Amino acid sequence: MEQKIKKVVLAYSGGLDTSIIIPWLKENYDNCEVIAVAADVGQGSELSGLEEKAKKTGASKLYIADLKKSFVEDYIWPTLQAGAVYENKYLLGTSFARPLIGKRLVEIAKAEGADAICHGCTGKGNDQVRFELAIKAFAPDMKIIAPWRVWDIKSRDEEIDYAEAHNIPLKITRETNYSKDKNLWHLSHEGMDLEDPANEPQYNKEGFLELGVSPEQAPDEPAYVTIHFEKGIPVALDGQKLCGVDMVAKLNEIGGANGIGIADIVENRLVGMKSRGVYETPGGAILYHAHNKLEEICLDKSTYHYKQQVAIKFAELVYDGLWFTPLREALTAFVDSTQQTVTGDVKLKLYKGNIIDAGVTSPYSLYDEDIATFSEDEVYNQADSAGFINLFGLPVKVQAMKKQKWAEKE
Incomplete structure (x- = not known):
């Protein structure tokens, strides 16, 4: 706090x-000018009255x-396409918002000629890392x-x-804190x-x-939704084309009403x-x-399995605030290449907190009913499997034979 700071941009x-x-900054940095920046990432009514409040407490x-x-479009969709989920549960809602906000803070700080950027993250949390790595990526010499x-x-x-x-x-209040x-x-x-x-x-x-009800309070009748994807991006809901913002908002409304998407997590924070x-x-x-249901029929086995490994690393990078890094960009390039055929329709049944598959179609489906059928077919010779098993199982057979010989010598 000995640093001479005349103007601060605050993530507000x-x-x-x-x-x-705001008042703390003015008390401790010689009545410096504080410029508040509220990032609208869809928090709705929380933004109402902010300007009056910020100015009353000392912001210019x-x-x-x-x-x-x-x-x-730039953060949620790439993460969705990657299938990135942190520790099997967390869909990274806070994590991928912070790099975007941090980047905008830098843009405003530069435009305003600010000496520093301030955030309200605790020293125990992940967000301090996410904000500060984004700031370093675009203003490496900026005071924080x-x-x-x-x-x-x-x-x-x-x-x-x-x-x-x-x-x-x-x-x-202290009771709703x-x-x-x-x-x-x-x-x-x-x-x-x-x-x-x-x-x-x-x-x-x-x-x-706040976004919905518990499964117990959800309706007794299921709700159905059909989502159309183009190259891994959801573009229509029940036949109606929607932009990304409206797509998420509408599905929040439908899913929330049916008790969908509530997760109780004990997670491993970046700070230990x-x-x-x-x-x-x-x-x-x-x-x-x-999205995963559509990939089941559109991706070949090797790509589908390898992409699951990539998803784990992608989630770690997002969680750890490493969005603006070469590795994240490289993984996104890989994911993009896998999504070229992830186009089609997925029908789901929503019922008391459950998401139940109700049908999937794609013009690029790799599923062939003529091959997979249990009925008579003319495209698959079941006798071929014997030779395949003999070759595929050769290492197992050789090992067993060797074990028998070793046992006989003992």
Whole structure:
């Protein structure tokens, strides 16, 4: 804090952390100018009233950057095409939003001639890494201020104390003090009772789930959706063409109403600790399921299996904030090449939290009913399998024969 800072660009959400950071920056950096930047990645009503709030607490201006289209097309779709899921459950909703936001922060900081960029991420979390790696990728010499690593505040309760002392309005109370992150793709919940993995999440408590309902509260009748993909990208829902933003929003609505996409995870954070959270990703869960179903019939065995390995690494890169790296770009190039024939329609049945396959078709399907049939056919000679098994099983047979000889010598 000894650095001379005249102008700071702050990643601003209006939540607890960033609400108190504006006055804190002005107190600790000689009344520096604070420019707040709110990235619109689909959090909806959370953006209402932000400009007034930011200025009242000391910001000179607020940018609201509409990043929804880029978020879907440049970050969500490539990750979906890769089939990247972190530790089998997490659909990376926060992870791939941060590089996009970080890049925009740099653009605004350069345009404003700012001396530093500030974020409200804690020193325990992953987001500090994601933001700062994005900043380094586009402004390697930019100063970064991370209050949680230097201030005397030690908890969210103390943050609320600070806010109350400075007359800063908050949307939360000490009783509803979950740490949440919301965007077009998902909503995360962390903290409070969720910090103990032995506690069942309060799915049926009013106000806990925001993107949908629990499976128990879902309708007794199933809902059907048909998604059309072109080269691995969803472009139409039930016959209606939709842009990416509308596609995700509509599937969130349908999936949420049917209790889809709720995940309770104890994940391994990049910084070394385990962390427990609940994620709501109704539309994302549907799209991942549908995309994988289409790949089942469109990709050959070797590509399908190898791509599953790539998906694990891709997810790690996204989770760890390494979006703007040569390896991520190279893996995306590989994924793009696999998606050239991933075109077709997937029909799904949604019922009380379950996604059930209800049919898949593609003009590039590798499935051949004439070959796979149990009925009589003229395209597959079953006698050929004997020679195949003899050659394929030769290593097993040789090893067994050698073991017999070795046993006889003993």
